[in-house]
Amino acid sequence: MPKKMLRVDMTNLQAKFEDLPSEFMALGGRGMTSTIVAKEVPPTCDPLGVHNKLVFAPGIVTGTNAPTSGRISVGGKSPLTGGIKEANAGTNFAQKLARMQIAAMIIEGKHKGDDYYLLKISNNKAEFMSANKWVGKGLYEVYKNLFKEFGDKVGICGVGIAAEILGAMSGLCFNDPEGLPSRYAGRGGLGTVMASKGLKFIIIDETGAPGVEIANQEVFSAGIKKLREALSTHDVTKPGGALNSYGTSVLVNIINEAGGLPQRNFSSGQDDRSQNISGEAKAEAIKKRGGVRPHFCSPGCVIQCSEVWTKAGGKDPVGVLEYESVWALGANCSIYDLETVGELNRACNDLGLDTIEAGDTLAVAMEGGLIEFGDGKGALRLMDEIRKKTPTGKILANGTEITGKVLGVTRIPTVKGQSLPAYDPRAIKGIGVTYATTPMGADHTAGYAIAPEILGVGGQADPRDPKKAEMSRNLQLATAALDATGYCLFIAFAILDIPEGLEGVVESLNGVLGTSLTVNDVPVIGKQIIDIELGFNKAAGFTSVDDRLPEFFLEEKLPPTNEVFNVTDEDLDSVF
Amino acid sequence: MTIQLRIFGDLRKKVQQNVEPHGVPISLNLDASEIENIADILEKFSIEKNETSHIFVNGIYAGFTKKVKDGDRVGIFPKNMGLLYKWYFTRIEDE
Numbered sequence: 180m181p182k183k184m185l186r187v188d189m190t191n192l193q194a195k196f197e198d199l200p201s202e203f204m205a206l207g208g209r210g211m212t213s214t215i216v217a218k219e220v221p222p223t224c225d226p227l228g229v230h231n232k233l234v235f236a237p238g239i240v241t242g243t244n245a246p247t248s249g250r251i252s253v254g255g256k257s258p259l260t261g262g263i264k265e266a267n268a269g270t271n272f273a274q275k276l277a278r279m280q281i282a283a284m285i286i287e288g289k290h291k292g293d294d295y296y297l298l299k300i301s302n303n304k305a306e307f308m309s310a311n312k313w314v315g316k317g318l319y320e321v322y323k324n325l326f327k328e329f330g331d332k333v334g335i336c337g338v339g340i341a342a343e344i345l346g347a348m349s350g351l352c353f354n355d356p357e358g359l360p361s362r363y364a365g366r367g368g369l370g371t372v373m374a375s376k377g378l379k380f381i382i383i384d385e386t387g388a389p390g391v392e393i394a395n396q397e398v399f400s401a402g403i404k405k406l407r408e409a410l411s412t413h414d415v416t417k418p419g420g421a422l423n424s425y426g427t428s429v430l431v432n433i434i435n436e437a438g439g440l441p442q443r444n445f446s447s448g449q450d451d452r453s454q455n456i457s458g459e460a461k462a463e464a465i466k467k468r469g470g471v472r473p474h475f476c477s478p479g480c481v482i483q484c485s486e487v488w489t490k491a492g493g494k495d496p497v498g499v500l501e502y503e504s505v506w507a508l509g510a511n512c513s514i515y516d517l518e519t520v521g522e523l524n525r526a527c528n529d530l531g532l533d534t535i536e537a538g539d540t541l542a543v544a545m546e547g548g549l550i551e552f553g554d555g556k557g558a559l560r561l562m563d564e565i566r567k568k569t570p571t572g573k574i575l576a577n578g579t580e581i582t583g584k585v586l587g588v589t590r591i592p593t594v595k596g597q598s599l600p601a602y603d604p605r606a607i608k609g610i611g612v613t614y615a616t617t618p619m620g621a622d623h624t625a626g627y628a629i630a631p632e633i634l635g636v637g638g639q640a641d642p643r644d645p646k647k648a649e650m651s652r653n654l655q656l657a658t659a660a661l662d663a664t665g666y667c668l669f670i671a672f673a674i675l676d677i678p679e680g681l682e683g684v685v686e687s688l689n690g691v692l693g694t695s696l697t698v699n700d701v702p703v704i705g706k707q708i709i710d711i712e713l714g715f716n717k718a719a720g721f722t723s724v725d726d727r728l729p730e731f732f733l734e735e736k737l738p739p740t741n742e743v744f745n746v747t748d749e750d751l752d753s754v755f
Numbered sequence: 756m757t758i759q760l761r762i763f764g765d766l767r768k769k770v771q772q773n774v775e776p777h778g779v780p781i782s783l784n785l786d787a788s789e790i791e792n793i794a795d796i797l798e799k800f801s802i803e804k805n806e807t808s809h810i811f812v813n814g815i816y817a818g819f820t821k822k823v824k825d826g827d828r829v830g831i832f833p834k835n836m837g838l839l840y841k842w843y844f845t846r847i848e849d850e
Contacts (some may be wrong), residue, residue, distance in 0.1 A: 277793040414808075421764070421836045430838055432763055432780060436830035437839070438814030449814065455847065456781040459764065463778050672838070740814045 182282040182392075185305060187298060188378040190229070190288030193303035194298065199282050199636055205692050207239035210663035210708050211283050212254025217711045219285070222718035224611055226258035226368075227345060227375040229319040233286040235276065235336075238665015242277025244389040245403045245687050246410055246613070248665045249274050249477025250351070256719070257367035258375075258593040259347040259536070259578055260620040263715040269476035269485075269667055270353035272334030275385040276667075280392065290377030293699035295343075297380040297422035299329070303386040315340060317529035317566070318360035321380075324599055326358050328384050335360075336381040337553055339531020342374035344568050346576025348536035349374065352528065355476060357487060361498025362476055365533035366465075366622065367597060368578070391691065399690020402683040406670065409680025410481040413673035422484040422669060423473045425458030427502035431510070432457045438740040439606030440506065441599070443513050444542035445592045445731075447738045448603045452515040456505050461488070464517055469493025482669055488521050497525045503623070506601035507538020512545060512558060519555035526562035532576075537562075539579040539598035547586025590731045595620035595721070604728055605737040605744050613652035614755040616726045618712035624668060626654035647746060648753045654703030663708060664688060713755055723752050756825045757784040760796065764833040766807070769800045780830075787825040792849065793818045796829060808837030812847075820850040 182199040206214055212234040224230035227360035228404040233255045240248045249275030257264035276284065279302060290296065313321045318339045325335055335354045349370030350363040375377075393399050410416045421429045431453050434440040438448040454460060465472040471487040476499070488497045500521060508523040509515060523541075527534045541558050544550065547572075550557030562573035574585050579598035583591035592599040597620030604611025613626035661668060666684060674680035685696055696704075717726075732744040760783050767774045767781045774781070790796055793810055797803070797819070810817045811830040815841075823829055 351843075419835075423840055424835075425764075429836055432830075432837060432838060433832060436761065436763075436809070436811045436814070436832075437816065451782075457779060460779050463775055574817055712764060 182280050185284040185300065187284065187305065187378075188288045189286060189287045189296070190291065191289045192296065192307045194307070196303065201230045203282065205694060206236075206390055206663065207241070207282070208236055208250060208252040208267065208663040208665055209254070209659060210704065212252045213235035213263060213284060213382055213711050213715075214263050215285060216254045216256065217285075217715045220256055222256070222715050223720065225373060226261065229289040231256045231372055233369060233372050235377070236282060237273045237277035239663060240687050240691055241665030242274045243393065243399070243691065244479060245666070245672055246407045246479055246481045247667045249479060250667060251276065251364065252662060253351055253364045253369050255369055255372045257369065257597075257620070258345075258371050259368040260597050262595060262620065262719055262721060263618055263712045264367035264369060265619065265662065266351065266366045266369055267662060268351070268353050268362045269480070270334065270362040271356065271477050272336055272353045272383060273665070275334045275383045275388070278385050278388040278390050279383070286373065286376055286378060290352065292377075294377060295374075295379040296377055297382060298378060298381045298587050299384070301384040306507060313379060314343060316394055318531060319525070319529050321629070321695045322354060322358055322360045325380065325382065329384065331358065332384070335522060336385040337531070338370040338379060339529065340375045340568070340578045341530045341532050341565055342370040343597070344565075344573050345371050345375060346565065346573065346578075347371055347581075348533050348540065348576060348578040349531050350533040352531055355485070356474070356478065357496065357498075357738075359487070359496055359498040359675065360528050363533065365535065367620065368533075369730060370531050380714040393691050394693030395690045397690075398686050402686025402688075402690055405679045405683025406687065407481060408675070409673040409677040409683065410670060415672040416482045416669060418481075422482050425462050425473070426486055427458070428456070428461060428500065429458035430502045431505060431645055432459065434602060437606060438737070439603045440510055441592075441601065441603045442510050443600070444511060445547045445603060446588060446590075446604045449739050450510065455515045456509040456517050456520055461486075461500060461505075461517055470496070474499070480667070482667070484669065488524070488533055490521070495525075496738045497521050498528060500524050501534070501638065503601050504534035504538070507535045508541070508558070511538050511542045511601075513553040514555045514558065516555070517577040519558075523555070523558055523562065526559060530562065531563050532565075532615065535600050536578050536598050540575055540582045543579050543583040543588050543591060544586060546576065546590060547588045548584060588737075591729060592729060593621060595725055597621050603737055605742040606740055608744060608746055609647040609650055611728060611732070611744050612647040612751060612754060613655060615728050615751050616651065617655055618709065618716050625658055626651050633662050646750065648750045650725050652754045653702065655709060656702040658705070659708040660701045660705035696735060709755070723748075726751050726754075732750055756787045756799045757791060758787050758823055758825065759817055759828045760785050761828070761830040763831065764836050765783045766802060766831060768800050786833050787823075790823055792820050792822050793817060793829070796823070796831070802831070808832050808834050809839055818848040822849045
């Protein structure tokens with residue numbers, strides 16, 4: 180059975196299945212979303228207008244029994260950056276879509292009027308229902324009720340209250356295995372794009388789904404066996420390894436020790452109170468107070484870095500507290516207790532916010548004097564301003580750059596309008612190059628992958644050495660390729676050190692697609708994707724001037740290492 | 756005359772008995788006069804080199820021969836916490 184595309188026309192409330200064009204057959208994830216966005220979305224269009232489109236695509240191996248492969252990519256023109264965007268998440272929604280052989284879902288048009296809709300997709304059928312009764316409600320309550328109404332086997336994607344006010348920091352919220360609204364394709368405001376079209380929820384019911392077609396089962400099985408072996412034996416990814424024991428926020432103490440964990444709106448790179456919100460502290464707390472650790476974001480993951488954080492006594496589950504979230508809502512706001520960080524994360528999930536953008540926005544609001552640094556209760560009150568859709572809430576919901584400008588803050592940590600994640604580019608310059616040059620706006624995941632020795636990442640790798648262009652480029656190419664597969668980026672740790680693991684990844688792709696790719700094709704695939712994205716951004720009006728970090732990173736020394744970002748413009752321009 | 760040592764994760768068992776398995780780092784002060792480099796610190800606590808991943812001296816990613824002196828801050832992470840984008844880093848050595 181050939182793969183399908185589902186085209187959803189929100190203007191006329193019609194949805195139809197189409198055959199997947201043959202030139203899209205080997206695409207998945209970010210490769211699929213960026214290709215379709217570049218082909219169908221005018222680069223200069225209004226991101227919240229009738230011409231923008233939202234494209235969903237599971238990865239190439241998503242929906243199979245390949246380990247740690249439950250990722251979905253979502254693409255469109257970002258209302259935050261004005262450029263092309265791909266955001267991805269790990270969720271069983273991705274696997275269901277793939278098993279229904281829907282390789283791409285395109286949401287287009289724009290419904291006139293104030294009504295919101297729910298799209299229910301089942302095998303070969305898509306229908307619209309009114310979603311008005313869910314408007315203005317928090318996603319924890321709504322997801323509980325949606326599962327009650329549609330059955331606990333469905334997958335849900337939705338947008339929250341922040342998207343209803345077209346706040347550009349609204350993410351797309353997918354369910355976790357417990358049904359909690361906690362797995363986000365968070366970055367770049369794609370939730371706002373969905374809301375702007377009048378679409379509030381997508382429910383997917385895979386009953387009767389045919390499953391993912393695998394062209395060569397033997398090659399596929401051999402490949403995933405190698406990958407599973409690598410993931411199960413590598414110190415970082417194996418059961419009992421750091422990701423499994425502590426979650427992603429094991430990075431809190433590591434980056435703090437490296438002097439690169441931004442504190443107090445990027446004014447220092449180290450504060451030892453950060454250990455109170457570290458992965459180690461969190462794992463210990465979950466053991467004492469209830470919750471689940473480890474946990475998985477989607478079935479079939481070997482790593483299982485996720486968790487269910489709750490209030491004390493195991494009540495009111497939040498979902499996972501990721502490294503980026505704990506940093507953004509914690510250290511970057513000078514908030515160092517997990518209880519408060521957990522409640523802020525709950526507020527973000529409930530309102531439909533990207534936690535990175537939300538945390539950076541709160542920190543800028545603190546610097547602008549709206550509340551004091553460290554004021555957790557005040558931060559929760561600001562979240563309520565968004566919930567109540569007040570003018571203050573509407574400003575905050577538009578993210579770090581707008582909030583900073585409104586409040587007269589000059590230290591605004593954004594690139595292309597998107598706020599920086601949890602690694603200060605002055606202490607770790609390579610990632611600063613990636614923040615500056617990725618087509619996505621400041622994004623840590625854009626240059627995160629794959630073995631330097633395999634992909635020829637050469638040159639000096641001293642974090643303080645400003646010569647980073649080649650390394651950043653190679654990492655960005657490798658990451659773009661990985662984002663197309665459906666595998667989680669964290670498999671990089673294992674396939675970096677265990678060559679058979681990377682071979683296994685490539686064999687699993689060949690197994691599904693019936694191709695004969697080699698490891699050497701990985702950066703080529705990545706380059707094709709990035710070239711498409713760069714082309715879109717160029718046509719949207721981006722120039723090299725947009726590939727820069729804010730000036731304060733070049734001028735203000737970062738304690739305790741007292742480094743500045745000293746990569747030259749020439750080096751930045753040599754990346755692509 | 757001290758070096759501030761911070762030990763993380765499973766390695767905490769090497770410097771202190773009866774620690775919680777997943778707790779926050781142990782911070783202790785070492786007499787700087789008996790320590791010349793990172794390898795000396797590892798030896799003092801019977802930590803094998805292959806039991807470590809990231810080592811930092813004052814925020815600088817360091818190797819086993821990196822010299823340490825009075826007032827330095829040293830952080831040592833166990834093997835299973837090797838999560839850095841390690842291709843962004845190279846160990847600074849003194850020999």
